Amino acid sequence: MLTQLSIILFVLAALLLLMACVKAQRVRSWRESLNPSAPEVPDAAFVVARIVLIAMAAVCAVMGFRGLGVQDRWKWSDDELKSAVEQATYELDGFLYRVDESGEPVVRIYEYETLVESEVVENGGGDAPQDGVAASAADGNTNADAYFTVSANGADAEFCVHIERVRSKKDDYTPPGLNEGTWTQLGYRLAVTSREGAC
Template identity: 70%
Template sequence: MLTKLSITLFVLSALLILMACVKADRVRGWRQSLNPSAPELPDAAFVVARITLAVMAVAGIVVGLQGLGVQDASKWSDDELKSAVEQATSELDGYLYRVDESGDPIVYFHTYDQLVETEVAENGGADAPQDGVDAAPLAANTDADAYFRVTANGADTEYCTHIKRIRSKKDDYTPPGLDEGTYTQFAYRLSVKTQQGPC
């Protein structure tokens, strides 16, 4: 939508510039043929009209460029997604993941799909949006072995991220003041790999 609006503004700006370039004698001739009794226009009127048309054209171009910038900033490109997914995979590989005694993540929003989505969005770079990333889990996923179809709004490419959870007893944690075994956070390390294309 913003792209169409920007193109319309560029076309209108081009027409305004063409209008500003029309010679005064030609305008006087047209005016005379349409209304022979009209008073003569002074040269100053044409100067003011040219300045006004030029200012309007420049304003249209500026607004059109801003519209394209907003449009670009609201969608992911394939290159942005590729770079973000690669960086997110690198950062999540070896990630310390803790669960409570019932197997739920200690941090409630640290489900695998949310971890992937957050890391990809954070690694999108300055031009990429901070949202629009989707890590859709496959139906056969388990806590220990899971696959996610990673896509982003505006990008045509998709990626398959595979997460394996590996037990890391040395990283188990019992809060201070509690006896070991009273409440233990069980630790895992995530092994994360990503490939381009469907899972």
């Protein structure tokens, strides 16, 4: 939508510049053919009209470029997504992951999909958007072994992120004041890899 609006603004700017380039004599003869009794237009009026037309063209061009900039900030490029996925993979590899006795993550935002999406967005850098990333779970995923196809709004590229959950007893945690084994949070470490292409 913003791209089309920017194109319209660029076309309008070009038309305004063309109007500013029309010679005063041509405008006078055209005006006289339409209304022979009309008073003569002074040269100063043409100068002011040219200044106004050029200023309007400049405003249209600036607004068009701004629109393209905003459009760019709303969409991911393939390079931005690739870099973000690579950095997210690095950040998540070895990540401490605790679950309760039922196997559910202790922190709800640590569900795999949310964890991958938020980490990719966080590592977008540059002028990458702060949203628009989706991690789609593959069929047959388990808590111990899961695959996610990561895509982003505007990017054609997709990446496959593989998460393995490895038990780490040394990272178990029991809240103070409780006996071990009662409400113990089980510790795991994530082994994360990624490759280009859908899973």
